[in-house]
Amino acid sequence: MADDTDDTDSDLVAGERRSDLLAALSYVSTDYGPDGEYIVNGDLPPEVAPPFIRAIMRVEAELLLHDAELVTVDNEEPRTPDERRTDAFVALVLRIDDRP
Structure with missing residues (x-):
């Protein structure tokens, strides 16, 4: 049986094809908020959202496991869930931009 995948299809990032994640990122924009914060906006259509959401969740899970190792009596939670999602x-x- 012939392999119908090309090199870009076999290039996975957080378990998803890099090309799918790049397609999703094309719907993401950024703005500056009133206090100098950086606001990320994304209105992803249903056909590109699932791979992006799965990838974000996988990276966030990695960060959560890392954070669990940092929890001590003195340091209850290393970062908030919102901070962790932003970091993810x-x-x-x-990772998407880190080409081999």
Whole structure:
């Protein structure tokens, strides 16, 4: 049986094809907020959202496991869930851009 996948299809990032994640990122935009914060906006259509959501969740799970190792009596939670989700988004974008 012939292999119908090409090199880009076999290039996975957080368990998803890099090309699918790049397609989803094309719907993401950024703005500056009133206090200088960086706001990320994304209205992903249903046909591109699932791989992106799965990838974000996988990276967030990695960060959660890492955070669990940092929990001590003095340091109850290393980062909030919102901080962890933001960090997962940034980590995923960096991985997408990190070509072999």
